Amino acid sequence: MTGQYSARDFDWVLIGLSLAIAALGVVEIYSATLSTQWQDAHLRQVMWIVVGLALMWVVSAVDYNWWVEHVPAFYVVAFGLLLIVSVFGYIGGGARRWLALPGGASLQISEFVKVVLVLLVAYMFGELPRERIKLAKLGRLAGMFALMMLVVGAQPDLSTALSYVPILGIGAAMAGVRWKNWAALVIVCALAVPIGWYSLKPYQKERLVAYMNPESDPQDTGYQAIQSRIAVGSGEIWGKGLAGGTQTQLRFLPTPHTDFIFSAYAEESGFAGVVVALTLYFALLMKIVSNAQTSADNSGMYICMGVAAVLFFHVVVNIAMVVGRMPVTGIPLPLMSYGGSNTITTFMLLGLVNNVRLRRFTN
Amino acid sequence: MNSYPAGTRKASDVQIAVFQYVAAITFLWLLSGFWQLQVQNPQIYSERADRNRIKSLPLLAPRGKILDRDGRVIVDNSPSHKVLLSRALLNPDHLQIIANGLNIPFERLTAKLRRLETSNAPEYQAAILKENLTQAEVAFVEAHRSQFPELELIRSQRRLYPRGGLAAHVIGYVGEISDAELELDDFMFYEPGAEIGKAGMERQYNDVLTGTDGSRMVEVDSLGRERRIFGKVDAKAGHSLRLTLDLDLQAVADLALEGKKGAVVALDPRTGEVLALASRPTYDPNQFVGGISSEDWRELDRDPEHPMFNRSLQAQLAPGSIFKPIVALAAGESGILDEDFHVTCSGGASFYTRYFRCNKAGGHGTVYLRDALKQSCNVYFYNLGNKLGIDRIAEYAELVGLGRRTGIDLPHEAEGLVPSTKWKLRMFREKWYLGETISVSIGQGALTVTPLQAAYALGGIAMGGVWHRPHLVSYDDLAEVRPEFERPDPIKIDLDSRHLETIRQGLWAVVNDGGTGGRARIEGYDICGKTGTAQLASTQFKQGSDDPRLKDTAWFVAFAPCKEPEIVVAALVETGEHGHLAAPTVRDVIKSHIDKDVRLAWARRTPPLAEAVDPAGPVAQAAAALEGRLR
Numbered sequence: 001m002t003g004q005y006s007a008r009d010f011d012w013v014l015i016g017l018s019l020a021i022a023a024l025g026v027v028e029i030y031s032a033t034l035s036t037q038w039q040d041a042h043l044r045q046v047m048w049i050v051v052g053l054a055l056m057w058v059v060s061a062v063d064y065n066w067w068v069e070h071v072p073a074f075y076v077v078a079f080g081l082l083l084i085v086s087v088f089g090y091i092g093g094g095a096r097r098w099l100a101l102p103g104g105a106s107l108q109i110s111e112f113v114k115v116v117l118v119l120l121v122a123y124m125f126g127e128l129p130r131e132r133i134k135l136a137k138l139g140r141l142a143g144m145f146a147l148m149m150l151v152v153g154a155q156p157d158l159s160t161a162l163s164y165v166p167i168l169g170i171g172a173a174m175a176g177v178r179w180k181n182w183a184a185l186v187i188v189c190a191l192a193v194p195i196g197w198y199s200l201k202p203y204q205k206e207r208l209v210a211y212m213n214p215e216s217d218p219q220d221t222g223y224q225a226i227q228s229r230i231a232v233g234s235g236e237i238w239g240k241g242l243a244g245g246t247q248t249q250l251r252f253l254p255t256p257h258t259d260f261i262f263s264a265y266a267e268e269s270g271f272a273g274v275v276v277a278l279t280l281y282f283a284l285l286m287k288i289v290s291n292a293q294t295s296a297d298n299s300g301m302y303i304c305m306g307v308a309a310v311l312f313f314h315v316v317v318n319i320a321m322v323v324g325r326m327p328v329t330g331i332p333l334p335l336m337s338y339g340g341s342n343t344i345t346t347f348m349l350l351g352l353v354n355n356v357r358l359r360r361f362t363n
Numbered sequence: 364m365n366s367y368p369a370g371t372r373k374a375s376d377v378q379i380a381v382f383q384y385v386a387a388i389t390f391l392w393l394l395s396g397f398w399q400l401q402v403q404n405p406q407i408y409s410e411r412a413d414r415n416r417i418k419s420l421p422l423l424a425p426r427g428k429i430l431d432r433d434g435r436v437i438v439d440n441s442p443s444h445k446v447l448l449s450r451a452l453l454n455p456d457h458l459q460i461i462a463n464g465l466n467i468p469f470e471r472l473t474a475k476l477r478r479l480e481t482s483n484a485p486e487y488q489a490a491i492l493k494e495n496l497t498q499a500e501v502a503f504v505e506a507h508r509s510q511f512p513e514l515e516l517i518r519s520q521r522r523l524y525p526r527g528g529l530a531a532h533v534i535g536y537v538g539e540i541s542d543a544e545l546e547l548d549d550f551m552f553y554e555p556g557a558e559i560g561k562a563g564m565e566r567q568y569n570d571v572l573t574g575t576d577g578s579r580m581v582e583v584d585s586l587g588r589e590r591r592i593f594g595k596v597d598a599k600a601g602h603s604l605r606l607t608l609d610l611d612l613q614a615v616a617d618l619a620l621e622g623k624k625g626a627v628v629a630l631d632p633r634t635g636e637v638l639a640l641a642s643r644p645t646y647d648p649n650q651f652v653g654g655i656s657s658e659d660w661r662e663l664d665r666d667p668e669h670p671m672f673n674r675s676l677q678a679q680l681a682p683g684s685i686f687k688p689i690v691a692l693a694a695g696e697s698g699i700l701d702e703d704f705h706v707t708c709s710g711g712a713s714f715y716t717r718y719f720r721c722n723k724a725g726g727h728g729t730v731y732l733r734d735a736l737k738q739s740c741n742v743y744f745y746n747l748g749n750k751l752g753i754d755r756i757a758e759y760a761e762l763v764g765l766g767r768r769t770g771i772d773l774p775h776e777a778e779g780l781v782p783s784t785k786w787k788l789r790m791f792r793e794k795w796y797l798g799e800t801i802s803v804s805i806g807q808g809a810l811t812v813t814p815l816q817a818a819y820a821l822g823g824i825a826m827g828g829v830w831h832r833p834h835l836v837s838y839d840d841l842a843e844v845r846p847e848f849e850r851p852d853p854i855k856i857d858l859d860s861r862h863l864e865t866i867r868q869g870l871w872a873v874v875n876d877g878g879t880g881g882r883a884r885i886e887g888y889d890i891c892g893k894t895g896t897a898q899l900a901s902t903q904f905k906q907g908s909d910d911p912r913l914k915d916t917a918w919f920v921a922f923a924p925c926k927e928p929e930i931v932v933a934a935l936v937e938t939g940e941h942g943h944l945a946a947p948t949v950r951d952v953i954k955s956h957i958d959k960d961v962r963l964a965w966a967r968r969t970p971p972l973a974e975a976v977d978p979a980g981p982v983a984q985a986a987a988a989l990e991g992r993l994r
Contacts, residue, residue, distance in 0.1 A: 233400035233408020250584040323396030
């Protein structure tokens with residue numbers, strides 16, 4: 001801390017909510033990996049949380065405007081790292097998206113890109129009054145997003161690439177893009193759909209088809225969707241208890257400690273637990289939004305809303321998948337899913353929000 | 364970067380508020396999803412979760428053995444492997460590999476799956492995919508245990524039938540239940556893939572032989588590994604079925620027919636128990652176990668000899684002269700035959716402008732009933748039949764059991780045919796020609812009987828007018844396994860004993876006094892019998908043709924001992940040319956019956972040496988008693 005801020009000024013509500021959710025996650029990771037090859041995953045997750053908290057502190061320590069000012073450098077570094085991953089990264093889950101670190105850990109650079117992109121929006125829009133934001137500028141920003149998405153999408157990691165879109169979207173919305181421009185965006189997207197379909201990998205097409213008709217392909221993605229729904233439904237109101245979920249423990253549920261952690265959680269803690277978790281997530285989002293409202297400047301507002309948008313997107317897409325209201329995608333649930341890169345990225349994003357909160361009176 | 368006009372931030376508050384509302388609505392939308400699944404109708408999902416993890420594996424009940432009357436095993440089981448399929452765990456991509464590994468044609472596998480889909484069987488219940496796996500197929504399943512959790516290997520019992528088709532037509536065979544059979548009331552509670560009796564005893568007593576399968580409920584994980592056993596219901600083995608067949612007699616009958624086309628039926632006329640029932644050519648029931656291949660089936664089905672056809676109760680042929688005792692009985696009972704009745708045979712006689720020949724060209728001279736039977740004089744019976752008229756012949760033929768099923772406990776028995784004026788009117792809308800009566804009186808014309816009917820009819824006459832329904836499972840045994848079973852009463856008819864005695868003497872003479880059945884004679888033992896040679900085609904038609912298929916049918920029926928019969932045997936040899944050629948078969952069967960009695964009598968007594976050599980001891984007495992029986 002730079003002296004003028006004490007620990008009392010930290011956004012303890014924000015930190016408390018996120019740690020509460022992370023705790024639910026750790027417990028569920030423990031339960032879901034009992035007697036499997038990943039059975040120490042919950043300890044590793046605790047370690048990621050600790051690392052995340054540390055980085056959160058680092059991110060909070062320097063004025064967010066300093067981070068915003070240096071975004072061009074971060075962007076270049078991040079882009080360079082992504083290219084390195086694409087060439088030298090190792091393959092996991094059919095895509096080249098991991099960068100090995102010495103010591104056996106590996107990083108998913110595309111996760112950290114989110115931090116850069118949140119800052120990028122603040123960099124492009126934050127210093128300008130809203131009236132001066134021109135479509136050309138929005139176009140340039142979109143181009144920079146597209147470049148990142150292209151590289152990540154080519155890994156191929158379509159889900160992560162898509163998760164960048166809400167950051168751009170909320171930025172544009174906050175900057176007051178007119179409805180005509182939104183309409184143009186929608187048309188462009190509509191045109192992109194058929195083109196996108198042809199460029200999809202077969203497994204991606206399968207997922208979409210399975211979503212449309214889950215019973216058609218009960219062993220694959222449709223199978224995952226069905227098993228997830230069975231897990232959730234059979235949890236009933238009070239759940240089957242920790243380590244008591246048959247779908248989770250007998251491994252009918254796919255990846256119950258990562259992408260489908262919320263199915264496992266819903267099975268073992270029931271509707272009651274779901275209400276608790278969703279309330280926590282909603283409160284967290286609203287806290288971030290309130291920080292946007294009280295931010296000292298536009299940069300802070302863009303940062304908070306960017307973070308809110310990306311978390312919102314992750315939570316909705318993941319949980320809607322769990323209840324079978326969206327197709328199966330590889331989007332993790334922030335703060336609950338097991339995984340170092342996503343957990344650390346989330347805490348870094350929350351660190352930015354905390355940063356804005358810390359300095360709400362400075363400017 | 365600092366100090367922006369305050370107003371610019373105010374405007375973005377609208378967007379922030381929109382975001383808040385959108386977020387709130389979206390979270391409610393998510394929550395409603397959980398509400399639907401977890402609160403509104405969670406039972407659906409709880410059940411499905413249970414189905415996921417609980418697998419029901421059948422414990423197959425072994426089918427009951429089939430034994431002969433002395434408890435010797437005719438049909439046994441041998442250990443084998445079956446493979447089961449759990450549809451709940453099935454990955455459609457595996458089907459082709461499974462089809463190859465288990466040597467099941469792919470189309471047959473998919474057809475089977477479709478049938479299972481439409482059945483009531485729950486998805487988690489494993490169904491039989493293939494039985495009697497070969498070593499290689501067992502190895503295939505074992506090796507892919509972790510890749511194919513949908514497959515489950517279980518030990519079972521496979522049916523083992525006697526080699527060479529011994530008693531094949533009686534025993535029948537088992538096979539997979541067909542779509543048509545699933546519709547039957549008998550198989551209401553069966554599911555596709557089940558093994559049932561398809562023919563013979565296996566079919567007739569399927570309910571007795573079939574045990575009750577047990578099951579094992581196990582908790583499995585998504586890879587199909589068993590984690591825990593929930594419960595177990597033990598299998599109950601099927602009842603063993605003891606037949607009245609005597610393997611000794613059956614073997615003799617089967618051997619006697621080797622290489623021929625025909626049938627042998629041996630009954631105990633005192634009870635109706637079937638001692639032997641043979642039909643040739645035969646087939647190997649082992650071919651059917653676990654599903655007959657289509658090539659094997661085509662071969663059996665197209666065989667011009669029809670090996671699946673059970674001649675002993677399905678062949679309907681003219682009885683020829685074996686019908687004569689029945690005509691004699693009808694005449695005696697109708698009072699048109701007194702002791703003085705005789706006919707002078709000059710080798711033929713004219714009736715209704717047609718000349719009917721006797722079987723002996725030179726004629727038999729003056730014949731009374733005894734000699735008429737002994738020499739099988741046609742002219743005598745032409746006269747008798749002419750006097751009786753067709754309807755009286757038909758009445759007595761039906762009385763002794765012809766023209767209707769005997770009611771034996773085997774499926775697909777034929778009825779035979781007893782012609783009459785009414786029958787002709789019904790069938791052909793024509794009146795009866797009196798000339799036809801002449802043919803019928805020597806067992807020709809439209810009259811047909813099955814070998815079983817022949818033995819049944821003569822057995823009843825030999826018993827002095829008591830007909831016991833032929834059956835293959837003793838009534839005592841049946842009452843044990845089927846509590847609702849009611850013993851059928853024998854049919855009893857008062858017959859003139861004096862007249863019966865004359866017929867019996869005639870039939871005795873056939874075998875023992877230079878008659879046509881001399882080849883059936885056993886030294887020191889009383890056998891009454893009658894030969895029959897039935898034409899398939901008229902002599903004129905056959906002229907110049909030596910097509911073997913048109914050769915005459917040879918019959919021989921006999922009972923023994925003559926006074927108190929214990930056994931009645933009918934033998935049929937198609938294209939056997941003359942009845943006396945069927946006689947040795949009957950003799951062999953009767954001989955084995957006697958030999959067996961002697962052997963059993965000795966086996967029952969294994970006395971100390973001192974007793975055995977004592978001329979006044981029990982052994983000597985038993986030997987004397989036996990001698991007495993043998994006369």
